[in-house]
Amino acid sequence: MADELSALPWQNEVWQRLATALEEGRLPHALLIQGPQGVGKLCLARRLAAMLLCHAPGPEGPCGRCDACRRVVRQEHPDLAGCYPEEGKRVIRVDAVRELIDFLTLSAHGVRGKVVILAPAEALNVNAANSLLKTLEEPPANSTLILVSHLPGRLPATIRSRCQRVSIPLPPRSQALRWLQELGVGGDEAEAALEATAGAPLRAREHLDQNGEARRLAAWEGLRRLAAGEGEVLELAQDWASQETPERILEWWLVWLLQLRRLQSGLEVAHPPPGLEHLSLLPPQRVHEFADRIMRVRRWLEGPVNIRLQLADLLYRWQRLSRMTRRSVP
Numbered sequence: 234m235a236d237e238l239s240a241l242p243w244q245n246e247v248w249q250r251l252a253t254a255l256e257e258g259r260l261p262h263a264l265l266i267q268g269p270q271g272v273g274k275l276c277l278a279r280r281l282a283a284m285l286l287c288h289a290p291g292p293e294g295p296c297g298r299c300d301a302c303r304r305v306v307r308q309e310h311p312d313l314a315g316c317y318p319e320e321g322k323r324v325i326r327v328d329a330v331r332e333l334i335d336f337l338t339l340s341a342h343g344v345r346g347k348v349v350i351l352a353p354a355e356a357l358n359v360n361a362a363n364s365l366l367k368t369l370e371e372p373p374a375n376s377t378l379i380l381v382s383h384l385p386g387r388l389p390a391t392i393r394s395r396c397q398r399v400s401i402p403l404p405p406r407s408q409a410l411r412w413l414q415e416l417g418v419g420g421d422e423a424e425a426a427l428e429a430t431a432g433a434p435l436r437a438r439e440h441l442d443q444n445g446e447a448r449r450l451a452a453w454e455g456l457r458r459l460a461a462g463e464g465e466v467l468e469l470a471q472d473w474a475s476q477e478t479p480e481r482i483l484e485w486w487l488v489w490l491l492q493l494r495r496l497q498s499g500l501e502v503a504h505p506p507p508g509l510e511h512l513s514l515l516p517p518q519r520v521h522e523f524a525d526r527i528m529r530v531r532r533w534l535e536g537p538v539n540i541r542l543q544l545a546d547l548l549y550r551w552q553r554l555s556r557m558t559r560r561s562v563p
């Protein structure tokens with residue numbers, strides 16, 4: 234139980250700052266925890282919520298054992314509300330924010346006030362953001378709003394300016410590696426998982442938990458086959474679109490292209506997927522442009538688009554691009 238509220242090692246410094254501010258009564262009413270995906274922003278938000286509500290907080294953090302801490306972990310503390318997109322949806326609607334405001338205006342059960350965690354904040358639609366803004370301008374007494382975002386640039390500036398920002402950058406690779414190894418992951422496996430997730434430790438753990446390596450290699454195999462003139466674009470697009478997180482595949486794809494660019498520049502590449510070197514004849518500029526395209530499609534996938542069609546288009550382009558290597562190989 235206590236584990237879920239324990240500090241992530243790369244957040245120690247930021248945690249100390251927050252804990253001191255809380256102790257000195259200077260914790261602002263609204264915080265925006267920002268940083269890349271997979272660095273534990275939500276973990277930090279929950280730990281802070283527990284610290285605010287804990288019956289016996291210590292200098293290091295929430296006790297992790299009291300009734301309040303346990304309820305925070307189970308997400309059923311009456312003075313803590315979470316605001317997230319509905320299941321299967323990508324936006325937070327105004328109704329959800331209105332509920333949140335109702336929650337904040339009711340008096341708290343305990344003496345320690347009310348806490349709200351809203352994540353991911355960039356999912357707020359325009360009406361929801363406007364509605365939240367009013368609350369941020371006049372926050373109810375004894376309340377703390379914790380916004381979490383990996384794309385803070387998408388939030389209205391008016392919201393950003395009313396929150397104190399707390400940035401969590403990616404930890405150094407060695408620290409992320411050590412953390413995974415302490416969870417019992419082997420060195421090579423941990424390195425491969427970090428490589429696949431651009432160095433984000435929590436995503437690396439998720440990758441390992443969800444058999445991500447097998448899914449990643451299967452996705453690569455699909456691309457490799459298309460490049461070799463085998464396989465069917467539509468079939469592969471259908472397969473990817475039916476996966477729970479097709480955007481992950483696009484992220485892996487970006488890593489492969491980055492690795493390809495490194496190979497082309499004569500640099501060393503850790504854990505390249507099998508056969509990547511066959512693509513090193515592709516013009517670097519085209520590889521670069523293709524990576525840009527993937528990033529654009531990844532952004533589109535967050536909106537209401539036909540995912541299968543977007544993926545199919547990308548895969549057709551990949552097939553065409555990789556034909557260039559086949560022509561140059563006798």
Ligand SMILES: [Zn+2]
Binds near residue numbers: 302303
């Ligand atoms: Zn506690």
